[in-house]
Amino acid sequence: MTTATARTGVDARKILSENGALGGLVVLVVALSILAPTFLSTQNLINVGVQAAVVAVLAFGSTFVIVSGGIDLSVGSVAALSAMVGAWSSAEAGLPGPVALLLGLATGVAAGLINGAMVSFGRLPAFIATLAMLSIARGLTLVVSQGTPLATPDVVTFLGSNLVPQVPLPLLIMLVFFGITGFVLSRTYAGRSMYAIGGNEEAARLSGIDVRRQKLVIYALSGLFAAVAGMLLAGRLASAGPQAAVGYELDAIAAVVIGGASLSGGVGRAFGTLVGALVLAVLRNGLNQLQVSPFWQQVVIGVVIALAVLLDTLRRRSR
Amino acid sequence: MNLTRRAALAALSVTTLALTAACGSGASSSGGGADISVGLALSTLNNPYFVELKQGAEEAAAELGVKLTVVDAQNDATNQVNQVQTFTTQGVKAIIINPVDSKQAGPAAKAAENASIPLIAVDRTVDDGKVASEVTSDNVQGGSLAAIELGRATSGGVVHLQGIPGASATRDRGFGFEQGLNSGAIKVVASQPADFDRAKGLDVTTNLLQSNPDLKGVFADNDEMALGAIKALGDRAGKDVHVVGFDGTPDGIKAVEDGTMAATIAQQPKVLGRQAVEQAVKAAKGETVQQVVSVEVKVVTKKNVAEFKK
Numbered sequence: 001m002t003t004a005t006a007r008t009g010v011d012a013r014k015i016l017s018e019n020g021a022l023g024g025l026v027v028l029v030v031a032l033s034i035l036a037p038t039f040l041s042t043q044n045l046i047n048v049g050v051q052a053a054v055v056a057v058l059a060f061g062s063t064f065v066i067v068s069g070g071i072d073l074s075v076g077s078v079a080a081l082s083a084m085v086g087a088w089s090s091a092e093a094g095l096p097g098p099v100a101l102l103l104g105l106a107t108g109v110a111a112g113l114i115n116g117a118m119v120s121f122g123r124l125p126a127f128i129a130t131l132a133m134l135s136i137a138r139g140l141t142l143v144v145s146q147g148t149p150l151a152t153p154d155v156v157t158f159l160g161s162n163l164v165p166q167v168p169l170p171l172l173i174m175l176v177f178f179g180i181t182g183f184v185l186s187r188t189y190a191g192r193s194m195y196a197i198g199g200n201e202e203a204a205r206l207s208g209i210d211v212r213r214q215k216l217v218i219y220a221l222s223g224l225f226a227a228v229a230g231m232l233l234a235g236r237l238a239s240a241g242p243q244a245a246v247g248y249e250l251d252a253i254a255a256v257v258i259g260g261a262s263l264s265g266g267v268g269r270a271f272g273t274l275v276g277a278l279v280l281a282v283l284r285n286g287l288n289q290l291q292v293s294p295f296w297q298q299v300v301i302g303v304v305i306a307l308a309v310l311l312d313t314l315r316r317r318s319r
Numbered sequence: 320m321n322l323t324r325r326a327a328l329a330a331l332s333v334t335t336l337a338l339t340a341a342c343g344s345g346a347s348s349s350g351g352g353a354d355i356s357v358g359l360a361l362s363t364l365n366n367p368y369f370v371e372l373k374q375g376a377e378e379a380a381a382e383l384g385v386k387l388t389v390v391d392a393q394n395d396a397t398n399q400v401n402q403v404q405t406f407t408t409q410g411v412k413a414i415i416i417n418p419v420d421s422k423q424a425g426p427a428a429k430a431a432e433n434a435s436i437p438l439i440a441v442d443r444t445v446d447d448g449k450v451a452s453e454v455t456s457d458n459v460q461g462g463s464l465a466a467i468e469l470g471r472a473t474s475g476g477v478v479h480l481q482g483i484p485g486a487s488a489t490r491d492r493g494f495g496f497e498q499g500l501n502s503g504a505i506k507v508v509a510s511q512p513a514d515f516d517r518a519k520g521l522d523v524t525t526n527l528l529q530s531n532p533d534l535k536g537v538f539a540d541n542d543e544m545a546l547g548a549i550k551a552l553g554d555r556a557g558k559d560v561h562v563v564g565f566d567g568t569p570d571g572i573k574a575v576e577d578g579t580m581a582a583t584i585a586q587q588p589k590v591l592g593r594q595a596v597e598q599a600v601k602a603a604k605g606e607t608v609q610q611v612v613s614v615e616v617k618v619v620t621k622k623n624v625a626e627f628k629k
Contacts, residue, residue, distance in 0.1 A: 038529045047529065051522045138365075147370030149517070149543075149570055237517050237550060239570070241543070243365040244518060288526035294484040294512035 020312035021258050021275040028279060028304070032286040039289055046168065052281035053170035054079075054233045056274060058248055059255035060181040061225025063273045064218050066256050067185065069198035069265025070126035072222045074115060074133035076248035079230030080241070081137040082108040083152070084144050086231060087240035090153035097153030104156075105227045111137055112223020116216035134249065145242040152234045160235025170232050174274075177225065182270035190217050198265025251280055258308045279308060355413075356386040357599045358406035360427070362419040362443070363394045366515075366543075367568050368588050372417065372442060375592030383600050396423035403427040407434035412603035413451075415595045418443045421487040437602035441595035442588070443487055452598040454591055454612040458488055461584040461616040462495020465538050465563045468618055470503020472561040472581040475535035478527050479510040480520055480548060482540040488515075492540045492565060505536060513544045520547025528552075537562045542571030542583055549579045557581065567619055567627060576624045585617045585627055 086104025259272025392399035418424035428448025482489035545564030567585025
């Protein structure tokens with residue numbers, strides 16, 4: 001890259017090269033604004049933000065894992081289990097709401113720690129360890145709930161409602177977790193080790209990073225974020241469902257990858273993941289408003305995911 | 320590499336053991352000195368409706384003193400075929416299948432037929448295969464009743480929240496709903512899938528409200544989606560927008576009682592489970608069975624909601 005070209009297009013190029021998915025999101029928003037007259041209203045954009053929140057928070061947690069070269073398939077099930085433990089603790093065991101909320105969050109951390117232990121000490125491939133947890137956590141959700149939805153404690157329901165009219169709390173929580181994720185990734189030892197481990201695990205180990213311990217931290221964070229996402233989902237419905245968040249792990253992974261992270265590790269950013277989650281939410285919202293046939297919706301979603309990542313790959317290659 | 324592989328194997332064997340133990344305990348729960356053993360292959364337990372169906376079946380099995388083994392296919396049709404095949408080698412005298420999908424249950428029916436074990440279909444039919452008895456509630460009729468009830472509650476534009484695209488309950492209820500529409504003053508302005516899921520019901524309704532702000536009604540293929548729609552509608556639910564669900568789950572019944580849901584079409588999953596076991600035991604003993612057992616669906620409105628509360 002010569003100085004001349006760098007100087008002429010430095011701003012646009014910098015923004016685009018760092019945020020490839022943003023281009024895709026902009027194209028999508030412009031297209032939908034033209035096709036669906038009600039898309040670009042303030043209320044609808046707020047709706048999109050709220051609808052993105054659960055997947056975004058899950059995906060922020062997954063960003064840690066994917067940056068470190070791992071994968072976490074259990075986040076959807078862990079989200080459901082955490083919310084269910086929270087709901088059960090208050091509805092069935094009669095504990096106060098805040099205690100129930102904390103127990104739910106602790107459940108997520110515990111599931112994450114077990115994932116981390118299986119990966120680092122058990123030396124299971126992350127794919128298998130978290131696939132096992134996907135099944136275990138979903139099963140435990142059914143065991144705890146006995147297959148029926150449970151009402152959430154007020155404090156959890158509050159998390160899913162509006163702080164003041166027009167200002168939904170899920171949207172704010174998503175932005176807070178976006179900030180936390182960005183901070184952890186770029187400003188903390190744990191975050192820097194995620195990039196190091198994802199870039200080259202052996203080199204990270206040789207340079208003095210306790211890889212095993214960091215992996216425990218990484219999966220525990222993913223579990224905690226999953227628990228928060230589960231609380232948001234349950235809060236929005238005022239109810240924790242045994243079948244809640246089925247398949248959300250794939251949305252989370254898609255959001256991270258659309259956001260420009262590499263599944264082979266070492267690359268990924270909080271902003272990209274946020275954009276990735278918004279792409280999915282905008283798409284689903286738009287498909288409803290355009291009343292696309294149910295049979296075609298999944299096709300369209302798949303094509304857009306592929307195009308978004310393809311765009312990003314081409315852009316990187318041309319750099 | 321070797322270590323990883325060994326660890327994986329160890330984990331696998333632990334899981335298998337745990338699973339076997341779990342299955343074992345489930346099977347022995349309803350003993351009663353029975354020489355008749357019946358297998359129940361459920362589509363999923365991930366839904367209160369099927370949990371109730373299982374409870375009805377277990378109660379009937381306990382009363383009749385037969386051993387009931389329950390397996391859950393987790394909504395995977397292939398998995399279900401395997402489970403039915405496994406039943407045929409376990410010496411069960413009758414198999415009850417609650418197909419994941421009516422159109423994909425043929426191979427399971429074939430497996431039972433080859434082993435000369437009578438097969439009873441519950442809740443959903445088996446499209447292609449021999450069954451001794453079908454114990455179902457009529458989804459098509461239920462869909463029509465829902466349309467009539469919604470037409471009674473409101474007039475104008477309504478939204479249809481559909482179940483998982485291609486699933487038999489989605490097809491049948493949707494078909495019935497469209498047939499029932501002819502009789503009322505309501506018009507479907509949008510049909511979108513929300514996959515039988517409450518969270519998706521909330522999101523899809525929210526989105527459709529943007530493009531159809533003067534919506535008058537919602538029909539959802541199940542109560543879970545209807546409850547999501549009610550969340551999306553907020554204060555409008557039960558006032559200027561009327562919601563009709565399907566299934567009559569405890570949460571759905573409660574919403575009817577509260578007035579946020581205009582009506583739900585109640586199936587009677589416990590009765591379905593009970594009838595299926597009764598037919599299965601008759602078949603196992605070589606007695607004559609009733610080929611078609613139709614369990615009534617009932618329209619639940621605020622007027623009669625008290626009958627359905629448990």
